[in-house]
Amino acid sequence: MTLFGGIEAGGTKFICAIGNGPNELVAQTRFPTTTPEETLSQAAEFFIRFMEKSHTQLASIGIASFGPLDLIPGSPTYGYITSTPKPGWANVAIRDVLQARTGCPVVIDTDVNGAALGEGKWGAAQGLSDYVYLTIGTGIGGGLIVQNRPFHGMLHPEMGHIRLPHDLQKDPFPGICPFHGDCFEGLANGPALQARTGQKAELLPPEHPIWELEAEYIALALQSIICVTSPQRIILGGGVMKQSHLFPRIRAMTRNLLNGYIQAKAILDEIDSYIVPPALGEMAGVLGAIALAQHI
Amino acid sequence: MTLFGGIEAGGTKFICAIGNGPNELVAQTRFPTTTPEETLSQAAEFFIRFMEKSHTQLASIGIASFGPLDLIPGSPTYGYITSTPKPGWANVAIRDVLQARTGCPVVIDTDVNGAALGEGKWGAAQGLSDYVYLTIGTGIGGGLIVQNRPFHGMLHPEMGHIRLPHDLQKDPFPGICPFHGDCFEGLANGPALQARTGQKAELLPPEHPIWELEAEYIALALQSIICVTSPQRIILGGGVMKQSHLFPRIRAMTRNLLNGYIQAKAILDEIDSYIVPPALGEMAGVLGAIALAQHI
Numbered sequence: 001m002t003l004f005g006g007i008e009a010g011g012t013k014f015i016c017a018i019g020n021g022p023n024e025l026v027a028q029t030r031f032p033t034t035t036p037e038e039t040l041s042q043a044a045e046f047f048i049r050f051m052e053k054s055h056t057q058l059a060s061i062g063i064a065s066f067g068p069l070d071l072i073p074g075s076p077t078y079g080y081i082t083s084t085p086k087p088g089w090a091n092v093a094i095r096d097v098l099q100a101r102t103g104c105p106v107v108i109d110t111d112v113n114g115a116a117l118g119e120g121k122w123g124a125a126q127g128l129s130d131y132v133y134l135t136i137g138t139g140i141g142g143g144l145i146v147q148n149r150p151f152h153g154m155l156h157p158e159m160g161h162i163r164l165p166h167d168l169q170k171d172p173f174p175g176i177c178p179f180h181g182d183c184f185e186g187l188a189n190g191p192a193l194q195a196r197t198g199q200k201a202e203l204l205p206p207e208h209p210i211w212e213l214e215a216e217y218i219a220l221a222l223q224s225i226i227c228v229t230s231p232q233r234i235i236l237g238g239g240v241m242k243q244s245h246l247f248p249r250i251r252a253m254t255r256n257l258l259n260g261y262i263q264a265k266a267i268l269d270e271i272d273s274y275i276v277p278p279a280l281g282e283m284a285g286v287l288g289a290i291a292l293a294q295h296i
Numbered sequence: 297m298t299l300f301g302g303i304e305a306g307g308t309k310f311i312c313a314i315g316n317g318p319n320e321l322v323a324q325t326r327f328p329t330t331t332p333e334e335t336l337s338q339a340a341e342f343f344i345r346f347m348e349k350s351h352t353q354l355a356s357i358g359i360a361s362f363g364p365l366d367l368i369p370g371s372p373t374y375g376y377i378t379s380t381p382k383p384g385w386a387n388v389a390i391r392d393v394l395q396a397r398t399g400c401p402v403v404i405d406t407d408v409n410g411a412a413l414g415e416g417k418w419g420a421a422q423g424l425s426d427y428v429y430l431t432i433g434t435g436i437g438g439g440l441i442v443q444n445r446p447f448h449g450m451l452h453p454e455m456g457h458i459r460l461p462h463d464l465q466k467d468p469f470p471g472i473c474p475f476h477g478d479c480f481e482g483l484a485n486g487p488a489l490q491a492r493t494g495q496k497a498e499l500l501p502p503e504h505p506i507w508e509l510e511a512e513y514i515a516l517a518l519q520s521i522i523c524v525t526s527p528q529r530i531i532l533g534g535g536v537m538k539q540s541h542l543f544p545r546i547r548a549m550t551r552n553l554l555n556g557y558i559q560a561k562a563i564l565d566e567i568d569s570y571i572v573p574p575a576l577g578e579m580a581g582v583l584g585a586i587a588l589a590q591h592i
Contacts, residue, residue: 068557068558068559070559072560082559083556083557083559130447130448130449130450131449142524144524144525146442146443146447146449147442147443151426151442151525151526152426152526153426153427153442153525153526153527153528154426154526154527154528154560154562155526155558155559155560156526157523157524157525157526158523158526158557158558159523159524160523161519161523161554161557162519162520162523162524163460163461163516163519163520163553164459164461165459165460165461165462165478166461179554179555179556179557180553180555180557182461220459223457223458223459224458224459224520224524225524227453227454227455227456227457227458228438228440228453228455228458228520228521228524228525229440229447229449229453229524229525230447230448230449230450230451230452230453230454231449231450232449232450257459257476258457258475259475259476260379260475261364261379261454261457261475261476262364262451262454263364263366263378263379263451264368264450264451266450
């Protein structure tokens with residue numbers, strides 16, 4: 001059996017796995033993200049040890065990484081993490097380092113493109129060709145799949161940084177994006193919820209009034225994403241979306257905001273299956289990385 | 297020589313042409329958009345008369361039309377204009393009518409997808425595979441080209457209807473979109489400029505303060521479009537963009553808004569060739585329709 005490696009490279013933790021899909025994982029590990037040197041060594045060691053012990057060469061390794069990344073083919077910094085505010089991780093050649101250490105071909109894409117591919121192959125977007133995976137957690141990011149492939153364009157989408165209407169009377173919070181202040185991510189990521197309420201987002205009860213505001217920002221963002229890309233479905237993942245009471249609110253608000261303008265059955269009659277949670281749970285990221293590796 | 301027909305179906309006028317490209321047009325006509333019956337008859341007559349006189353069958357006819365359109369393959373209303381606010385034109389089977397009357401295969405797409413394809417083939421986006429054409433005039437709409445093909449997804453993009461920050465103190469105008477009030481189109485289309493100033497947008501002098509506001513809304517919209525689709529270039533066409541002083545303002549504001557977050561040379565160093573006017577001028581729409589016909 002041909003085996004693939006996958007790395008979910010997150011800002012908080014790394015998850016590494018080896019296998020072929022959700023029911024065919026033969027090894028996995030996870031560890032906190034510290035310095036690039038330490039963290040990338042741990043990841044490389046995991047794959048090297050597996051290959052030595054099993055006398056098996058991995059066909060390829062996929063990395064689904066936090067970013068922004070340089071994904072411009074031919075760029076001298078291709079496969080680098082670029083302008084991240086995460087200390088120590090700006091300008092790190094994550095792909096080159098792992099390819100050199102493991103001796104395997106390594107392919108890299110954004111964490112959200114990885115998760116999006118994985119959900120298309122084994123999860124909530126099976127059978128669709130054009131869809132969006134949006135993660136709302138510590139960061140906010142979106143992957144756009146077009147004709148079953150992650151779309152890159154000039155670089156790759158950065159959907160967390162779109163601009164939204166911000167009613168300062170209703171919500172005087174200035175936003176916390178270090179680049180844009182009150183962009184979508186600056187208003188609606190987990191740390192923005194915590195800054196307003198003094199509590200971690202996952203600990204806030206469903207009846208807390210912040211959730212109505214949060215659902216509204218997400219719905220406003222979805223209106224823009226729907227109007228720009230017209231996806232066949234939108235998957236909402238990430239830590240904040242574990243608050244599952246958000247889904248009915250977001251669906252109703254998105255439909256109200258669009259106000260019948262987009263004449264599509266998916267929105268007018270079937271919004272419960274148009275805006276959906278991921279199906280791959282905790283393993284979405286690393287399975288997405290394996291899906292990337294299989295696409296080389 | 298194989299000949300193709302093209303129709304730019306606009307809310308104000310129809311332009312029809314026959315040929316193969318900008319320097320190979322053998323016939324053209326234009327007339328105001330009145331009722332669907334009268335206007336579609338005039339268009340059909342133009343092609344029928346040409347074919348009879350020249351004893352030539354057109355290989356196909358492309359329509360680049362205002363919308364929204366039903367472009368879902370297999371839909372019973374495929375090729376219809378759907379929920380347009382334009383009186384008399386909602387639920388009009390524009391493609392079926394023209395195909396039946398002319399006896400030619402007819403392909404339809406949005407006016408902006410047509411213009412985008414034409415600009416890629418002969419104009420401002422030659423050599424690029426992934427880009428956006430945005431028109432800002434009576435309406436606002438955007439076409440997204442992915443791998444040289446118009447992207448549709450669920451339906452087709454409706455970029456004019458994204459939501460923007462709207463500072464009611466600075467600009468108390470409530471917006472004029474009948475569906476969304478102060479969406480991008482509701483704040484920044486030609487009629488919104490006229491409603492605020494009492495003058496047609498094309499007659500407003502470059503030093504009028506409304507242009508600073510207009511450039512800001514367009515730049516805010518471009519930030520969202522760039523963050524969602526990461527295009528290789530953005531072409532800004534339409535009546536409002538004939539005010540060419542807008543280009544330097546929009547470029548500077550877009551770069552300032554993005555604030556270095558998107559680490560791409562095109563934005564950081566080469567924004568003058570990243571946000572550009574169309575190259576095909578008045579004929580962009582109908583040439584785009586011919587490009588659509590050639591893509592059947």
